[in-house]
Amino acid sequence: MASEYEISDDELLDTADNPAQAASLHKALRTIAGNPSVGPQLQEMAKDILSGRVGMREAVQSERYLGAIGARLDEMRAAAENMSPEERERSQARAEKMIEEREEQERAAEGRAAGGRDRR
Numbered sequence: 001m002a003s004e005y006e007i008s009d010d011e012l013l014d015t016a017d018n019p020a021q022a023a024s025l026h027k028a029l030r031t032i033a034g035n036p037s038v039g040p041q042l043q044e045m046a047k048d049i050l051s052g053r054v055g056m057r058e059a060v061q062s063e064r065y066l067g068a069i070g071a072r073l074d075e076m077r078a079a080a081e082n083m084s085p086e087e088r089e090r091s092q093a094r095a096e097k098m099i100e101e102r103e104e105q106e107r108a109a110e111g112r113a114a115g116g117r118d119r120r
Contacts, residue, residue, distance in 0.1 A: 020109035041068035064116040
């Protein structure tokens with residue numbers, strides 16, 4: 001059986017601001033596609049985007065997928081509201097670390113892109 005086509009990071013640049021963000025989005029879609037705990041609709045959405053059957057813009061404008069995203073966000077909000085202060089602090093620290101790492105990746109990608117333009 002042949003493996004299914006998967007879009008490249010570049011194919012997400014219509015919704016991402018830069019190559020690093022496109023790579024992060026691609027990674028997130030792969031994570032969602034392979035994680036049954038997000039629910040079958042979100043998994044299907046991620047798989048449809050990754051296979052190119054549905055574009056990212058089309059997916060986020062779809063009533064079906066928006067409903068699944070909204071339901072998952074409601075679950076996340078409820079879980080956050082039930083966190084202890086210690087859990088909240090740990091979660092905040094993890095989020096801040098992830099943001100810092102993503103910003104570093106984006107700066108590195110922008111630097112590489114600028115370096116490539118300087119060599120012309």
